[in-house]
Amino acid sequence: MFATTTRFAPLPAGAVSAAGSVTFPRGYRAEGVHSGLKRRRRDVGVLRSEVPAVSAAFYTTNRAAAAPVLLTRDEGANGAFQAVVVNAANANACTGPRGELDARRMRDLTAELLGLPPERVAVSSTGVIGEPLPMAVIEKGIRRASAGISEDGGEHFAAAIRTTDRSEKQGALSVAVRGGEVRLGFAAKGAGMIAPNMATTLCFVTCDAAVPHVDWRAMLSAGVQRSFNRITVDAQESTNDMVLGLANGASGIALRDGDVERLAEALHAGLLAMALAVVADGEGSTTTVRLRVTGADSASEAERVARAVADSPLVKTSIYGRDANWGRVVQAAGMVLSADGDGPLACDVAFDGLTIARRSMPVGLDESDELRLLEALSAPELDLSVNLHRGRSVSVVYFSDLTHEYVRVNAGART
Amino acid sequence: MFATTTRFAPLPAGAVSAAGSVTFPRGYRAEGVHSGLKRRRRDVGVLRSEVPAVSAAFYTTNRAAAAPVLLTRDEGANGAFQAVVVNAANANACTGPRGELDARRMRDLTAELLGLPPERVAVSSTGVIGEPLPMAVIEKGIRRASAGISEDGGEHFAAAIRTTDRSEKQGALSVAVRGGEVRLGFAAKGAGMIAPNMATTLCFVTCDAAVPHVDWRAMLSAGVQRSFNRITVDAQESTNDMVLGLANGASGIALRDGDVERLAEALHAGLLAMALAVVADGEGSTTTVRLRVTGADSASEAERVARAVADSPLVKTSIYGRDANWGRVVQAAGMVLSADGDGPLACDVAFDGLTIARRSMPVGLDESDELRLLEALSAPELDLSVNLHRGRSVSVVYFSDLTHEYVRVNAGART
Numbered sequence: 001m002f003a004t005t006t007r008f009a010p011l012p013a014g015a016v017s018a019a020g021s022v023t024f025p026r027g028y029r030a031e032g033v034h035s036g037l038k039r040r041r042r043d044v045g046v047l048r049s050e051v052p053a054v055s056a057a058f059y060t061t062n063r064a065a066a067a068p069v070l071l072t073r074d075e076g077a078n079g080a081f082q083a084v085v086v087n088a089a090n091a092n093a094c095t096g097p098r099g100e101l102d103a104r105r106m107r108d109l110t111a112e113l114l115g116l117p118p119e120r121v122a123v124s125s126t127g128v129i130g131e132p133l134p135m136a137v138i139e140k141g142i143r144r145a146s147a148g149i150s151e152d153g154g155e156h157f158a159a160a161i162r163t164t165d166r167s168e169k170q171g172a173l174s175v176a177v178r179g180g181e182v183r184l185g186f187a188a189k190g191a192g193m194i195a196p197n198m199a200t201t202l203c204f205v206t207c208d209a210a211v212p213h214v215d216w217r218a219m220l221s222a223g224v225q226r227s228f229n230r231i232t233v234d235a236q237e238s239t240n241d242m243v244l245g246l247a248n249g250a251s252g253i254a255l256r257d258g259d260v261e262r263l264a265e266a267l268h269a270g271l272l273a274m275a276l277a278v279v280a281d282g283e284g285s286t287t288t289v290r291l292r293v294t295g296a297d298s299a300s301e302a303e304r305v306a307r308a309v310a311d312s313p314l315v316k317t318s319i320y321g322r323d324a325n326w327g328r329v330v331q332a333a334g335m336v337l338s339a340d341g342d343g344p345l346a347c348d349v350a351f352d353g354l355t356i357a358r359r360s361m362p363v364g365l366d367e368s369d370e371l372r373l374l375e376a377l378s379a380p381e382l383d384l385s386v387n388l389h390r391g392r393s394v395s396v397v398y399f400s401d402l403t404h405e406y407v408r409v410n411a412g413a414r415t
Numbered sequence: 416m417f418a419t420t421t422r423f424a425p426l427p428a429g430a431v432s433a434a435g436s437v438t439f440p441r442g443y444r445a446e447g448v449h450s451g452l453k454r455r456r457r458d459v460g461v462l463r464s465e466v467p468a469v470s471a472a473f474y475t476t477n478r479a480a481a482a483p484v485l486l487t488r489d490e491g492a493n494g495a496f497q498a499v500v501v502n503a504a505n506a507n508a509c510t511g512p513r514g515e516l517d518a519r520r521m522r523d524l525t526a527e528l529l530g531l532p533p534e535r536v537a538v539s540s541t542g543v544i545g546e547p548l549p550m551a552v553i554e555k556g557i558r559r560a561s562a563g564i565s566e567d568g569g570e571h572f573a574a575a576i577r578t579t580d581r582s583e584k585q586g587a588l589s590v591a592v593r594g595g596e597v598r599l600g601f602a603a604k605g606a607g608m609i610a611p612n613m614a615t616t617l618c619f620v621t622c623d624a625a626v627p628h629v630d631w632r633a634m635l636s637a638g639v640q641r642s643f644n645r646i647t648v649d650a651q652e653s654t655n656d657m658v659l660g661l662a663n664g665a666s667g668i669a670l671r672d673g674d675v676e677r678l679a680e681a682l683h684a685g686l687l688a689m690a691l692a693v694v695a696d697g698e699g700s701t702t703t704v705r706l707r708v709t710g711a712d713s714a715s716e717a718e719r720v721a722r723a724v725a726d727s728p729l730v731k732t733s734i735y736g737r738d739a740n741w742g743r744v745v746q747a748a749g750m751v752l753s754a755d756g757d758g759p760l761a762c763d764v765a766f767d768g769l770t771i772a773r774r775s776m777p778v779g780l781d782e783s784d785e786l787r788l789l790e791a792l793s794a795p796e797l798d799l800s801v802n803l804h805r806g807r808s809v810s811v812v813y814f815s816d817l818t819h820e821y822v823r824v825n826a827g828a829r830t
Contacts, residue, residue, distance in 0.1 A: 093746075327508065327545035360511070402822060404823070
């Protein structure tokens with residue numbers, strides 16, 4: 001079962017949710033252990049495939065990208081990874097030449113313990129920026145995790161990649177195709193620094209279908225575009241973001257044409273469920289909002305308005321306060337629209353399908369409308385839509401509210 | 416005296432701070448009254464000059480600009496205003512045709528009561544978006560304020576433009592020039608929705624020098640660029656921003672060449688003090704940060720990095736938490752830098768002149784450094800500098816921290 005269920009990510013026909021995580025697909029083993037980077041929780045994870053897997057990865061575009069990201073991106077066997085080593089609590093970012101050596105050591109040690117060429121091991125870190133990795137602790141963790149990998153270890157692995165996450169983010173899907181059933185497994189982390197550009201947070205996807213590299217890469221790319229690249233918690237793109245997908249063919253089932261689309265749809269639903277779990281767990285978040293901007297005069301305008309509304313601290317705090325403050329929505333939209341010649345912004349704003357402003361003016365609501373509005377604002381998932389009446393372009397973004405807890409978490413101890 | 420003193424805005428030679436506000440310069444009368452828009456405080460203000468004043472105004476570029484902004488901008492005697500009418504508690508924004516009529520009514524009534532042509536009256540509103548103005552209440556306020564204007568009324572006027580501001584923002588300067596002394600008066604408001612583009616918040620400036628329109632406009636424009644356009648509280652550009660400057664010549668002193676520069680410098684210092692008072696009073700703000708980005712490869716890159724750091728909720732909350740979290744500074748900078756070919760970002764970060772990261776790596780600090788850092792982080796004004804080592808361009812931005820109080824204010828009753 002997916003850790004978070006959401007009405008925003010329905011499963012396509014033929015896909016069934018299952019118990020488990022990245023070891024649900026055949027031919028994967030994993031483990032996550034407590035090495036001592038965190039006080040009590042698991043913090044080092046290892047995942048391996050029986051055989052080199054058809055692979056695709058997407059990395060942060062942050063110019064201050066962390067050492068493990070650069071190592072994996074620039075020296076990894078990008079089309080054919082076979083293992084992943086990951087630690088939480090320390091990002092190994094802004095750590096200079098020593099950080100590069102440490103990332104390399106994590107990779108080489110894992111490769112040695114698993115008997116693999118180093119370039120087949122992807123390295124990933126997440127946590128505090130700017131502190132050197134305590135390598136003695138991590139090496140001990142890598143040794144224990146590598147020795148302990150098993151077909152039941154997926155949940156331990158998912159636990160080991162958490163930082164400020166309130167819960168594990170994992171899931172598994174079974175997808176019916178001609179010739180039988182192929183499987184997908186997911187593990188993700190992320191709660192702050194969430195505003196994607198190409199990729200976000202950490203997310204590892206396993207699959208046991210035999211799928212051509214070009215198809216696997218295309219479906220993962222499309223899925224990321226429509227999921228992790230559509231969410232924002234605090235508009236901050238991290239130094240360590242990575243989405244990595246492995247398809248090892250261990251099911252023995254080679255996908256035929258229509259089945260590729262089937263798998264792609266299930267993959268998209270799984271990635272969206274993971275991404276929404278990240279939003280729902282956004283630091284301090286109490287509400288996940290699905291914002292749909294329509295009627296923009298270009299795709300880039302739709303995107304700009306969606307980001308402006310989703311990242312407005314005024315909109316985010318009003319949703320936390322259960323206030324359908326459409327004026328702040330219009331203000332945020334107006335801020336990023338070009339002031340071309342055709343008069344002031346006249347847009348419609350609807351919460352949960354109920355239009356409360358039309359052409360930038362308030363709509364009179366009766367008592368039952370007010371009740372419905374309050375109910376919608378009190379639910380954990382909220383639909384917000386904005387029609388700009390300027391054209392036909394659309395953008396959808398998912399975001400969290402801004403709460404006291406966000407400030408508490410981020411003004412407190414370093415994370 | 417300026418309501419807020421700040422080491423970031425020193426007065427130039429020849430300028431002396433004085434008691435008072437917009438009625439400190441000669442030839443101005445003003446009043447602010449309690450009409451009932453706010454529960455207890457003054458909420459309607461009127462300011463008039465004896466004679467039509469050389470005028471310059473800067474308006475919000477928000478596409479959802481409020482009715483009073485559009486009326487004043489499009490139909491006002493922009494070079495020669497003689498009066499201002501302003502109300503707090505209601506922005507008259509997103510109020511449609513009725514809002515246009517209401518703004519016009521505010522203007523025409525004030526003009527009638529003061530015996531002026533309507534186009535000489537600037538209209539300004541600030542407060543909640545999307546609710547119709549209670550005109551009966553406002554008209555009563557305009558009548559009382561117009562009847563009550565006096566040479567001592569500047570502070571009442573400054574009080575009447577407050578919304579969530581914790582205090583009045585006002586000040587007065589005396590500037591020594593050849594031929595005697597000319598005077599400047601200031602009243603401003605603003606605490607949230609502060610991220611300027613051309614103008615921000617409300618700020619009214621009075622001056623009694625006789626100064627050519629072209630010079631007055633140029634010095635006000637330059638002053639706004641270096642003050643109100645350099646501050647951010649929450650990256651939100653409002654629907655109602657306006658900076659309006661009046662110079663009525665009532666001192667009888669016509670400025671000669673060098674004196675224009677003198678006045679310009681004093682005007683800039685006064686505008687910066689007002690803008691910094693807005694940051695210091697940013698909703699929930701406990702610290703004003705002066706961020707200096709150097710070593711950018713272009714002016715636009717310097718600006719982009721400064722905005723990214725100043726508007727990062729992670730940077731803002733860490734400053735609230737008194738944590739010199741330079742990693743979040745590097746992460747925010749890296750997010751908006753183009754990933755061109757010359758390797759990862761290697762920047763220096765200094766708090767209060769103390770470098771704590773060099774080339775994106777931590778610098779070892781001794782105990783006295785740590786003490787100094789803690790002291791700097793505990794002060795109400797903090798210097799933060801970032802050297803990108805990519806070129807020679809510079810940008811300076813002033814911003815506030817993000818606190819529990821910001822969330823409380825904005826998740827609570829509508830403002």
